Amino acid sequence: MRWGRRAEAATAASAATLPRTAIELRDVAHFYGDRPVLTDVSLTLTERRIGVIGGNGSGKSTFARLLNGLVVPSTGTVLVDGLNTRTQGREVRRRVGFVFQDPDAQIVHPTVEEDLAFGPHNQGLPAEETARRVDEMLVRYGLAGHRDHPAHLLSGGQKQLLAIAGVLVMQPQRIVFDEPTTLLDLANTRRVSRVIDALEQDAVVVTHHLDLLDGFDRVLVFEDGRVVADGPPAETVPWYAARMS
Amino acid sequence: MQSLYVPGTTHVHRAPAGVKLAVLALLGLALFATARLVVVAAAFVLVLAAGLLWARLPRRALLSQVRPVWIWLVALFGFHLLVTGPLVGAVAVLRLLTLVIAAAVVTATTRVTALVAVIEWLTSPLRVFGVRPGRIGLVIAMTLRFIPLVADRAARIREAQAARGADRVRPAMVVPLLVQVLRMATTVGEALDARGAGDVTARRPGRRAAVDSVRTT
């Protein structure tokens, strides 16, 4: 509720007052069947903007899913502010939101407003608080005119904004984005990029769009289930681009 | 696709959905308990009046529901005329017609969300078997959401196959569609978890919007 009141006060709040999250991965490995997808990952994530890049099948999607407990590691532990994703999944999911590549996979209710209310309802928030947050999101993401519209009729860009709003409305402290712009055109990619930049929350962004990572604090490069480079984007992004060419 | 709800503010519209459904159920029982033409005919007139005069529904809202069973009713009457007699035939036909119209009146005067709420309420005794009524509402909402989505993906796959020279629907075309939507449903399952659907408390939802229009364009 601490930041519920804050959001009411102003949308232009500074990021400094939001609680920060620290995610720690200790000796994490993950297998699908016998096939290893992540091996020997030990990291501590505290930066505000963290990018994750790597080829298809490099393990970055699985890595993203580890961060909010959607996937629990086969071996090792993932701690979010000290909470173990294996045993405290519910608290972890309250802190870390997740935006999927395909908004169609994330929008579960037929109309825009109902879908926005879904997360807060699951959190057990009172109806008035839910309604207030939903209204705020509708306005902030230019969806107010689409309140009762079927989500199906939104454009691809609007759907992705709805998907992001559907996570933000739950007021997590960090948001993990799994290739949020892969299905979007250039204009909408820029729009989503601006939305991510403007977030008060910490963010982890898995992407193939290297432009998205401008101004990020840290970028991880994945290859064959391992982190092969880790540092500021000015170093890692050119290194990755050179390696791929 | 539009739901069959016809917006309005009459007493019939405003009556609680549960009451309307209970009346419909009782009517069904009563109609089958009697074989007297007078009673059935009276019920028919009453139901028709409730729909057209009291609820002020347009005639086509009721007609559209009767049309699919129309030929059936004629065939049924013809059969009884030959085998049992016109009286039994008239009762059988009128009974059916009355029920179908009564159901159409309830459907046309009750919002989708209100009916979903009744379903949740009706299934709440199943809690003892571990059923969570809130999940039933969620599944219904997701179904409404998936209908246009599946129709869309089906159209896209048909296009892709037509572009490669296939002109008829064959089982082989359905397979990629099913795999695609199953994969999507798997991700939806993850998204439900990510948005806390597995953490639902026992509270009632603060749902407001109606889902009366699910269009497939």
Added chain:
Amino acid sequence: MKTKDLAYIALFAAIVAVLGLLPPVPVPGIPVPITAQTLGVMLAGSVLGARRGGLALLAFLAVVAVGLPVLSGGRGGLGVFVGPSAGYLYSWPIAAFVIGLLTQLFWRRYNLAWALVANLIGGLLVIYAIGIPFTSLYADIPLWTSFTGAFAFIPGDVVKAVAASLVAVAVHKAYPVIDLPTRRATAG
């Protein structure tokens, strides 16, 4: 039941609904046209198994009941549950459950032949065993008359059972959702 299963259930309810949007094939002399929707019943049972398949069809009926015109020919609402062919509707969740049960039973040696056995028993036998007596009781006509009325649908239903079996076997190879030993989606 996991949350993922809720998504599968809703998905197949939607698939049955979309099959109802396909134009029905009218059969001369019979009041009910042949529809593709029983194909959805067979697929739900074959792909999802007994529990989830049966629940998918219950969800579909719920969507029909709350007023979506998703039964073939644009029918929907509560009226269809009191019509003379309502027995067929009621039989669908049971049919999907039976098909799913048989599919799980045959799982280790599942192939086209076993799929066909499951779909013919569940998709024809169960549906007719419920639908025919219902019509006869409901409309006060002899069982035999009701049976001969249904007879014209059998060839179409056999074709659907074959189609459903072909699809089911292929889907099980490509993306099995019954008896999933480990998580296999979305690596990368």
